[in-house]
Amino acid sequence: TQLLEQSPQFLSIQEGENLTVYCNSSSVFSSLQWYRQEPGEGPVLLVTVVTGGEVKKLKRLTFQFGDARKDSSLHITAAQPGDTGLYLCAVFLYNQGGKLIFGQGTELSVKP
Amino acid sequence: KAGVTQTPRYLIKTRGQQVTLSCSPISGHRSVSWYQQTPGQGLQFLFEYFSETQRNKGNFPGRFSGRQFSNSRSEMNVSTLELGDSALYLCASSKTGQGTDTQYFGPGTRLTVL
Secondary structure (H helix, E strand, O other): OOOOEEEOOEEEEEOOOOEEEEEEOOOOOOOEEEEEEOOOOOOEEEEEEOOOOOEEEEOOEEEEEOOOOOEEEEEEOOOOHHHOEEEEEEEEEHHHOOEEEEOOOEEEEEEO | OOOOEEEOOEEEEOOOOOEEEEEEOOOOOOEEEEEEEEOOOEEEEEEEEEOOEEEEEOOOOOOEEEEEOOOOOEEEEEOOOOHHHOEEEEEEEEOOOOOOOOOEEOOOEEEEEO
16 A cells, blocks of 8 residues: 555646646655656656645646645646656655655646 | 766666666765666665665665765665566755755666566
8 A cells, every 4th residue: 555645647638738636645744745757857856845734836836735734736737748747746754764755656748 | 066966877687687876966965865666666765875874774675785985975786686676766865865855866777677
């Protein structure tokens, strides 16, 4: 069983559409991060959310941390081909010696 | 400043061989973490080093090992390679390796085991 469940696993949309990606867990976290990974590259940190209910915006990307700090969502408005990539949520587990654990990821393809 | 570099970028080995991968962190970063990425299992934590000491290890067999040098550069070694070890191996560096400290990833080493 994955600690972080991401949905959907795959998403193929047309340029200009909106989309939402979800990251869910039954555990409570002190913070949660979102990364984007493009083909042939390593993941790049997009945002860190630390407060329950927090909303952060990064241009057309909106990130929300659930009130109970168990889940998060990533919403993209008017998707563009440059948004194509693998979106990963991740949490740092202090109680297991300190390690970053990732969700399985959402593979997003935005077609022109 | 220069990012995290990994060498080699691509590697082809046969079953039973061993392999060593190298990671040079961002200057000033003392923590280096290693991850294995496969389509089936996703990104999985291998181990983390800080100031030449392994602080944490993931759930991988003893064939996977690593070390860190005094200049923070790190290597990981996989002995007696198996077909299932084919994966993208990523390293990430950060100042402390703890909590919300940003981890900067390298481009990875693509290992293929035949």
